[in-house]
Amino acid sequence: MLFGEEGQEQLQDATIFIAGAGGLGSPVSIYLAVLGVGTLIIADNDRVDQTNLNRQILYRDQDIGRRKAAVAGERLQEVNPDIMVKAVDATIDQHTVSSLTRDADGIVDALDDFPTRYLLNKAALEKEIPLFHGGISGFFGQATTILPGKTPCLRCIIPRPPPAEVFPVAGVTAGFIGLIQATEVCKYLLCRGDLLAGRLLLWDGMQGRIEEIPVETDPDCEACAGKYKGRS
Amino acid sequence: MKVTVRFFARFGELLGNNREIEAREGISVADLVKEAASGNKAGYDTIFDEEGAFRDFVIVMRNKKRIRTQDAGSIQVGEGDEIAVFPPVAGG
Ligand SMILES: [Zn+2]
Numbered sequence: 047m048l049f050g051e052e053g054q055e056q057l058q059d060a061t062i063f064i065a066g067a068g069g070l071g072s073p074v075s076i077y078l079a080v081l082g083v084g085t086l087i088i089a090d091n092d093r094v095d096q097t098n099l100n101r102q103i104l105y106r107d108q109d110i111g112r113r114k115a116a117v118a119g120e121r122l123q124e125v126n127p128d129i130m131v132k133a134v135d136a137t138i139d140q141h142t143v144s145s146l147t148r149d150a151d152g153i154v155d156a157l158d159d160f161p162t163r164y165l166l167n168k169a170a171l172e173k174e175i176p177l178f179h180g181g182i183s184g185f186f187g188q189a190t191t192i193l194p195g196k197t198p199c200l201r202c203i204i205p206r207p208p209p210a211e212v213f214p215v216a217g218v219t220a221g222f223i224g225l226i227q228a229t230e231v232c233k234y235l236l237c238r239g240d241l242l243a244g245r246l247l248l249w250d251g252m253q254g255r256i257e258e259i260p261v262e263t264d265p266d267c268e269a270c271a272g273k274y275k276g277r278s
Numbered sequence: 279m280k281v282t283v284r285f286f287a288r289f290g291e292l293l294g295n296n297r298e299i300e301a302r303e304g305i306s307v308a309d310l311v312k313e314a315a316s317g318n319k320a321g322y323d324t325i326f327d328e329e330g331a332f333r334d335f336v337i338v339m340r341n342k343k344r345i346r347t348q349d350a351g352s353i354q355v356g357e358g359d360e361i362a363v364f365p366p367v368a369g370g
Contacts, residue, residue: 066370068370069369069370070370071370155370156370157370158368158369158370159368160368180370181366181367181368181369181370182367182369182370183287183288183367183368183369184287184288186286186287186288186367187367188366188367204335204337204366206334206335207335207368208335208365208366208367208368209335209368210368211367211368211369213288213369215369215370220370248286248287248364250286250287250290250295252291253290253295257286259339259342259344259362260342260343261344262344
């Protein structure tokens with residue numbers, strides 16, 4: 047076993063909340079399931095559409111029209127019957143975010159809009175659990191790991207929401223960024239390696255280049271200013 | 279003086295990823311980026327609004343350090359500087 051018995055137990059004891067079962071949520075959830083993360087909670091409020099199938103690899107042609115949460119739950123349980131999968135058919139909003147994240151040891155951001163991402167960011171700050179951020183468009187993507195109290199929060203890094211994407215996402219980009227997020231979750235749960243903490247990774251698939259830029263806490267941040275004064 | 283302007287992701291597709299520019303002394307970061315983007319209207323319009331201000335989601339770095347886009351008009355570019363401009367993306 048790559049992680050030893052102790053590592054596998056650490057994974058088995060963990061609960062990870064995956065927000066969204068789309069392009070990023072598909073690879074993240076599949077890989078965390080095969081990794082053996084003991085409890086996966088995955089939430090989505092959508093139905094499987096034919097246009098999803100080029101990147102949302104949880105779903106197949108025969109699933110078109112079904113609720114994503116239901117299909118994702120079945121598929122992840124097939125992939126690893128030894129873990130607990132809770133697939134929730136719910137909209138993530140200010141009313142549901144705290145109950146969805148209640149038992150989580152970490153939150154994976156697999157969403158496609160920033161207003162909801164900011165809710166996850168707030169929940170992560172309040173619960174002091176990590177937020178594994180990813181965002182994609184076309185052949186481009188970004189990822190970072192937010193550790194409340196130790197790194198800038200998502201709102202420090204991206205204070206204003208970029209416009210909703212009008213460009214379709216390439217399936218390979220979802221896979222690439224999703225696996226970076228899953229790798230971060232794995233390292234975090236095993237306390238190994240260097241997390242993408244305080245660093246924003248930028249992927250340009252067209253150029254075949256990865257860059258990273260350092261990020262800083264914004265003293266005027268709408269989400270975290272004042273919260274961690276004197277702590278970090 | 280020689281400076282480099284780097285455009286990332288969609289900005290790079292429209293404007294070219296790496297631009298070596300012979301800039302005039304005293305030019306501000308905002309004016310430098312405007313000049314670098316001026317050759318392509320679609321590229322310019324994705325970075326700047328109708329008033330010529332940076333769109334609020336655009337991230338600008340000078341020598342790997344983030345600068346507030348509101349301040350970019352008053353920050354002068356120095357010899358050898360690298361200015362990076364990139365759009366965070368929202369899809370998932
Ligand atoms: Zn913040």
